[in-house]
Amino acid sequence: xxxxxxxxxxxxxxxxxxxxxxxxxxxxxxxxxxxxxxxxxxxxxxxxxxxxxxxxxxxxxxxxxxxxxxxxxxxxxxxxxxxxxxxxxxxxxxxxxxxxxxxxxxxxxxxxxxxxxxxxxxxxxxxxxxxxxxxxxxxxxxxxxxxxxxxxxxxxxxxxxxxxxxx
Amino acid sequence: xxxxxxxxxxxxxxxxxxxxxxxxxxxxxxxxxxxxxxxxxxxxxxxxxxxxxxxxxxxxxxxxxxxxxxxxxxxxxxxxxxxxxxxxxxxxxxxxxxxxxxxxxxxxxxxxxxxxxxxxxxxxxxxxxxxxxxxxxxxxxxxxxxxxxxxxxxxxxxxxxxxxxxxxxxxxxxxxxxxxxxxxxxxxxxxxxxxxxxxxxxxxxxxxxxxxxxxxxxxxxxxxxxxxxxxxxxxxxxxxxxxxxxxxxxxxxxxxxxxxxxxxxxxxxxxxxxxxxxxxxxxxxxxxxxxxxxxxxxxxxxxxxxxxxxxxxxxxxxxxxxxxxxxxxxxxx
Numbered sequence: 192x193x194x195x196x197x198x199x200x201x202x203x204x205x206x207x208x209x210x211x212x213x214x215x216x217x218x219x220x221x222x223x224x225x226x227x228x229x230x231x232x233x234x235x236x237x238x239x240x241x242x243x244x245x246x247x248x249x250x251x252x253x254x255x256x257x258x259x260x261x262x263x264x265x266x267x268x269x270x271x272x273x274x275x276x277x278x279x280x281x282x283x284x285x286x287x288x289x290x291x292x293x294x295x296x297x298x299x300x301x302x303x304x305x306x307x308x309x310x311x312x313x314x315x316x317x318x319x320x321x322x323x324x325x326x327x328x329x330x331x332x333x334x335x336x337x338x339x340x341x342x343x344x345x346x347x348x349x350x351x352x353x354x355x356x357x358x
Numbered sequence: 359x360x361x362x363x364x365x366x367x368x369x370x371x372x373x374x375x376x377x378x379x380x381x382x383x384x385x386x387x388x389x390x391x392x393x394x395x396x397x398x399x400x401x402x403x404x405x406x407x408x409x410x411x412x413x414x415x416x417x418x419x420x421x422x423x424x425x426x427x428x429x430x431x432x433x434x435x436x437x438x439x440x441x442x443x444x445x446x447x448x449x450x451x452x453x454x455x456x457x458x459x460x461x462x463x464x465x466x467x468x469x470x471x472x473x474x475x476x477x478x479x480x481x482x483x484x485x486x487x488x489x490x491x492x493x494x495x496x497x498x499x500x501x502x503x504x505x506x507x508x509x510x511x512x513x514x515x516x517x518x519x520x521x522x523x524x525x526x527x528x529x530x531x532x533x534x535x536x537x538x539x540x541x542x543x544x545x546x547x548x549x550x551x552x553x554x555x556x557x558x559x560x561x562x563x564x565x566x567x568x569x570x571x572x573x574x575x576x577x578x579x580x581x582x583x584x585x586x587x588x589x590x591x592x593x594x595x596x597x598x599x600x601x602x603x604x605x606x607x608x609x610x611x612x613x614x615x616x617x618x619x620x621x622x623x624x625x626x627x628x629x630x631x632x633x634x635x636x637x638x639x640x641x642x643x644x645x646x647x648x649x650x651x652x653x654x655x656x657x658x659x660x661x662x663x664x665x666x667x668x669x670x671x672x673x674x675x676x677x678x679x680x681x682x683x684x685x686x687x688x689x690x691x
Contacts, residue, residue, distance in 0.1 A: 229673065232676075236675065236676075304543050304544065307543060307544040307545075307546055308544040310544070310546040311544045311545065311546050311549045314546060314549045314550050314553055315549065315553065318553045318556075318557070321557075336546070336550065337550065337686075337689070337691045338691075339546075340546050340547050340550060340686070340691060341686055341691040343546070343547070344547060344679075344682055344683060344686050344691075347679050347682070348679055348683060
């Protein structure tokens with residue numbers, strides 16, 4: 192018999208609601224009020240994160256694989272790159288990352304971190320090669336990289352939706 | 359013995375050696391002040407007998423760790439900056455002495471006056487009758503700091519930039535290093551921002567003493583006036599527009615609403631007599647966002663690695679998201 196699957200998101204939201212509606216109104220001490228309030232905020236952030244994270248990570252990982260693949264393709268197309276060593280090093284890193292992508296046993300988060308590392312390498316590598324590639328190609332690659340980054344940012348921001356936080 | 363009790367004991371022994379003429383010297387109070395990303399601040403009261411009459415003095419110790427989430431880890435620039443600004447007649451606590459023997463209390467430190475007051479970030483929204491005055495003083499003091507003539511002072515720790523791009527290059531390198539040290543995972547967004555910054559450095563039109571962390575959270579007010587400007591640990595010699603960018607970035611990030619950005623720049627131009635280049639301001643505001651993002655990453659990493667996670671540390675998660683969005687929006691992602 193399989194383990195029961197708990198609906199984590201509603202449970203976390205219920206906990207936050209309990210703190211906000213049943214506990215907070217009865218508190219007087221400012222430090223305790225602040226800590227309780229922030230605990231409810233943390234629970235709401237986790238509630239938003241837990242269900243969405245799997246889907247988000249799949250989308251992000253696919254997005255990064257695609258852009259890294261395009262960078263690699265562009266570098267391979269340019270046989271006569273003047274900064275050959277820099278481009279070879281980057282190609283090798285990207286090739287290795289993409290071949291190892293989706294490796295068995297790696298969690299989505301681990302894969303996400305690995306791909307982000309490769310994206311950082313691509314950003315730095317393309318900067319070093321900025322004079323070696325045609326400007327329009329470089330611009331297109333940068334645009335794709337930024338689109339992938341924006342997707343990750345939007346996922347992160349979505350987890351904060353509806354979370355009231357004041358500083 | 360607790361860490362605080364140990365420090366108190368060591369301080370007492372040190373003060374007795376440093377001031378042998380102060381009879382029966384005792385440290386009667388010693389407390390750590392909460393807050394700050396890197397520096398450690400303590401209040402202490404020392405009491406002694408002078409001509410058979412009791413004397414006591416409450417002072418502040420400011421010390422920097424050898425390493426932490428935010429560089430630099432050299433206390434001397436802070437000491438030099440504060441001493442200069444105080445001598446310039448501006449509201450900065452007077453520093454009594456600098457101690458570079460880390461054997462005394464475990465870290466280098468300096469001792470300065472304690473100033474009574476309340477943080478401007480709390481006073482400003484609460485006291486509308488003081489807002490115009492506080493805003494003006496905030497800008498006036500900034501302009502005056504930037505106008506101080508540092509050249510005759512022969513600083514040993516504060517190094518002038520070697521070119522009109524050097525300050526920016528130094529800052530980018532420093533925060534790149536800090537990011538790679540602080541991050542709890544690769545940071546493509548900040549990497550992209552740092553690459554953009556490196557490739558778009560505006561030439562500095564002048565070199566000034568810069569505070570590096572000029573915000574309402576680092577100022578004390580009393581009776582509607584700014585009475586102390588604190589937290590000089592990020593002080594440097596460089597492009598003064600860096601301070602404007604930082605001040606506006608903090609005003610936006612923390613949603614203080616102290617001023618409209620254009621209003622702030624115009625007021626600074628009037629107070630300083632210097633025109634602010636739009637390109638320079640954009641650059642330094644973006645770099646300021648990166649600086650704060652890196653500091654937040656450090657705070658998050660500290661929280662994740664801590665055995666005792668405090669719930670208030672979740673605020674760093676929210677704040678960092680806000681900062682990342684601002685960076686992406688500025689770069690037009």
